Each structure stands twice: as C-alpha cells, then as structure tokens.
Amino acid sequence: MQHSQGKNRSLIDYVIDMRTGLVLVILIIFFSSITDTFFTTRNAVLVAKHVALYSFIALGMTMVIITGGIDLSVGSVAGLCGMIAGYLINKGIRVESMKMTIYPSIPLVVLICLLVGGLIGLLNGTLISHFKMPPFIATLGTMYIARGLALLSSRGHTFPNLDGKPEFGNQGFDTIGLKSFGGIPMQIWLMILFVLIAAYVLNKTILGHHIYAVGGNSEAARISGVNVSRTLIFTYVFSGICACMSGLIAASQLVASHPATGEAWEMTAIAATVLGGTSMSGGIGSIGGTITGLFVITVLQDGMVMVGVSQFWQKVFTGVVVIVAVLFDLYQGKLEDAIAYRRALKKKKNISSNQSTN
DSSP: OOOOOOEEEEHHHHHTTTTHHHHHHHHHHHHHHHHHHTSSHHHHHHHHHHHHHHHHHHHHHHHHHHTOOOOOOHHHHHHHHHHHHHHHHHHEEEEGGTTEEEEEHHHHHHHHHHHHHHHHHHHHHHHTTTOOOOOHHHHHHHHHHHHHHHHHHHTTBBOOTTTTOOTOOOOTTTHHHHHHHHHHHHHHHHHHHHHHHHHHHHHHHHHHHHHHHHOOOOHHHHHTTOHHHHHHHHHHHHHHHHHHHHHHHHHHHHBBBBBTTTHHHHHHHHHHHHHHTTOSSSSSSOOHHHHHHHHHHHHHHHHHHHEEEEEEEEHHHHHHHHHHHHHHHHHHHHEEEEEEEHHHHHHHHHHHHHHHHO
C-alpha cells in the first residue's frame, strides 16, 4: 500500500516510515545514558564490524523475501564456504595424475567459494522456479546438504592456521577479515560495496522492478511479460553468493574455519529484514531498511552485553523485538487504512462545514 504523498502526509505517516530508524536512535540514547563505554568511536567500529558480518546474508535475504520466498540455507552455505576456503588453503587440490598438490592463490580461493555459494543458490532457485517446490522446503533441504558437506570436509574438525605459506603462494586470507584500508576495516568496505550493488539492482534496474513485481503478484508479473523463473533464480543465486561472503569473512577473522559457523545466521538475517520493513508476503522492502534493522539488532545485543544482561535474556529480548516487528507488518495495512479513513472523514466534515457557512 502506498503512503499518502506531499502535504497530505501526517506526522504518523512519517513515524511509520521511519519507525526502525527511530527505534535505533532510542536504543543508542538509552545505552549511552547507562554506560559510558557505549557511545565511543571504538564501540561504533565494533558494532559496524558485527553488522558487516551479517549484512551480506541479510542483503540476499531481503531480495528473496521481496519475491515472497525464504532462504533457510544461508547459514549453512556460509559455514560450507568457510570450510572450503580452509580446505583449499591447508590441503590444496590433489592432482593424482600429476602426483602433485596445487595450492590456489587467495583470490582464486575466494572465487571458488563464491562459485559454490552461487551454485547452491542456483539449485535453490531451480527447485523453486522449475519444480515448484515451496521455498521453505527447498532451502531447508539445501541447508542440511550444505551443513553435512561442511562437516564431511574435515570430519567435523576445524581447519586452523589459515595464514597460508610463502612457498605455496597462498598467504593473505586474513585481509578481508582483519585488515583495514584508510583506517576502516576491510569487511566494512565490502559491506558498503554489496549494499550499493543490491540497492542499485533493486531501485535502478528493470530486474529490480521485476523482483518487486514477482513478490507483489507472480501470476500478474508473468502475464505482463516478466520472466518469473529467471528472476527467482537470480535472487537465490545472489543470496548464495552473499552467504558465502559472510562465511569467508568469519573464517578470515578467526584465521580458522569451523563446520558449525553460520548456525542460526538465517534467523538473524530474517529478523533484520522484517524489522527493516520488508513484508513477509513479498513485494515490499528496501536495502536501507534491512541495514537499519540489522543495526537495531546489533546495537540491542551489544548494548545488553555491555550492561551485563544474561545471554539467555538477550535471546528473549531479540525474539520479542522480532515478534513486534512482524505484528506491525501484519497490521500496518489496517493501520494505514484506518488513518486514511479518518483523514477522508475529517476532510468531508470540513467541506460540509464550509458549505453550511457559505
């Protein structure tokens, strides 16, 4: 539903549009007032780094949910891609015919991992678009497949010491997770790049219009000439690539990869997306809203850690925030209809009053 425009917009219209940003400001003010260490440059960078880690899967999830779908596999894809990077750096690729082991360079390792993430996304998109499998079931299946492959890659163990070796030419994996450029951590630069790409696709391209159209009404979009299958496949491929980036950054930060990396990350991505105003029924959503929603969740969690709130209560409070966001999404249309009705009724009374005066 479109909000009223121009001079007809009321204060409550702006509050509805900016609700996530207002919640973020309130949280920042609240935690800054009860602890001196919250509103500092050091903590701001730490929060931004936490946001960057989850931002990639949240960006992909936003596109998927706008189409009316869901991707439960992103956490497992992140874990699998981190394990693939660890395997390639530690063990390389064994070529039996040549009796030698090839150790790919770090750019090639990243490219291979991104390809794997994209292929899993392609599988998701194909199952959903061509085989008409419900997104929940399709991505639930690939979630288990990806997690199982991550465990099999190391028999459930960690790949440590991902620094690489000079003689193999595979050093530098820690760049994306631990290094900085211009005083800003590299993962934040990568987040900005992916945010710009995702926002451009959604807002400035025909593909972006198709994504919104498919989420609004897939059958109507199909009749109007939109290639629904191709659009869905793109969103899931993009989601897989984004999930891979999160996994690579996590492994790079630790300079180690663990098969359990990414567990429940899909929940964080969904929470941030819904909190940012993306409708679970599809057709509505924005990249800016998702990133703001992710900041809300991160500030809430980091703030509770700093004031000593139990980890168990942190989960409770985060869950409450998500439920409230979903309830608001469900009843937002009714709220806007009620506001529009009251505005029209008031306008009608004013007209009647003016006519009586004349």
